[in-house]
Amino acid sequence: MAGQRKRVTDTIFRTFAIQDKYVITRKDLCSIANSFSKPSSTIPFDEINSLQEALDSFEKNILKDLYIEFSSTRKLANRLGVCNATISIK
Secondary structure: OHHHHHHHHHHHHHHHHHOOOOOOOHHHHHHHHHHOOOOOOOOOHHHOOOHHHHHHHHHHHHHHHHHHHHOOHHHHHHHHOOOHHHHHHO
16 A cells, blocks of 8 residues: 555656646646656665665655656756756755
């Protein structure tokens, strides 16, 4: 059950990060869910030493996936509302 909840949460987060509109439709969610079929966490649970390590890994994977959509750190940073240096450092 927790795995399904995480996947739904990831899909919603990615949808809002990629879309430029305020209303998200079922079609938007389905499109994003299908494009990100792999789980966002690649660290096995027994290798997670801290919450910060897990969060860093999660963030890195999301940014990596979103970078494919936006094709530049500048575009991605602009969409997420952070500076380009923040994306480059991550």
